[in-house]
Amino acid sequence: MSQSQAWFSRAEKCFPGGVNSPVRAFGSVGGTPIVFERGEGKHLWDVDGKKYVDFCASWGPLILGYSHPEVVNAVQQQAAKALTFGAPCKEEVLLAEKVKSWIPGIEKLRFVSSGTEATMSALRVARAFTKRDRVIKFVGCYHGHADAFLIAAGSGLATFQTSSSQGVPMDAVKHTITCEYNDIDFLKQLPDNVTQEIAAVIIEPLACNMGLVKPTPEFMQFLRSWTKQIGALFIFDEVMTGFRLAKGGAAEHFKTQPDLWTFGKIIGGGLPAAAFGGREEIMNVLSPLGGCYQAGTLSGNPMAMAAGLATLNAMEKQNTFSACESLGKHLDMVVQEILSSHISSGKLSYVRQASFFCFFFGRSSLPQNFKEVQQSNMQTFSKVYHHLLNAGIYLGPSGYEVGFISNAHEKSDCENLVQEIAKALK
């Protein structure tokens, strides 16, 4: 038995399924999760001492790679001062000012500790501001595990919605309307008595939790003008795309300003931090100014703020966006070179945006929504996944996940990844 297996069997006696978050389980690819010990730059080492090139980035935060010296230093410096105050601190102001300077539409924000908390709070703010209850979410978009968002398909707003998790009462999702990604027609046919009850439309502006699905330009434009027209707030859930898609995030990339944003992952530089923010008049509904309550013992935690700030500062210094884009272009090129026969024979499709990439096996065209994503071949993904693990390449253990390029990768890593996928497909 490997050390990894030994630790995981101990973990199974401690945690349901052996994990503290279900995406870490190997349920969809089979086998036992790897137990890790250390990371540095693009590399990860497991408890058996096996080395991997990492394309999972802890599901997004590690755009600089593991243990970036400036981030580690910032955290060490802060640890010597205080781990938490439960009172205002300089670090939260510095990070907030940095976020506002990168994303000019954000006038006010609040820090929280997880993406789940950010989206949950943004929805509460939207409901308080509009004095409406309904929310529209898109199938396949993940907005954390708050009750209102744990709902999958089911087109009929008139028919009963069922939640996608046990333990979520029907009452908690009865205000949530789901719509397929990129489906304008569904929204257009919603009757007035429904649209006038909609507080918010929330979207992953680039969908990164069902593989990688891009919004069509018409869809994005429609959502912006339609939400304005019906008096609902437009929320960009940028927990994944924030500080990764572009410096100004999805607003810059799609030239579309939402009313509210949510962030997580990179904003904490690897420590638990997240945020939500937007126009001042909206955010001012929050307590203590307004009557919408939201709070957190560790919100704006100085350790997490220091890690987030050091990450954004280092990204500026290292030109992370252009570095990742050129690695991405290189990946595109090698994919075309080495995998073209699989692509042209309809066995594979590939998509990349900024430092996100995704391979869909058994599909000749790129999916536009979750239904189409589900038509890809997850068995092939599992086989490829285990081949890559053996070859020392680590990705998130599910075909519904994207891969992440980091600023620590090199062109040769892109080449190895593609070569190993080609070998696996043989």
Ligand SMILES: *Cc1c(COP(=O)(O)O)cnc(C)c1O
């Ligand atoms: C990861 C993620 C969340 C949830 O964030 P947690 O910190 O895991 O609670 C919400 N929305 C999106 C788009 C995400 O990718």
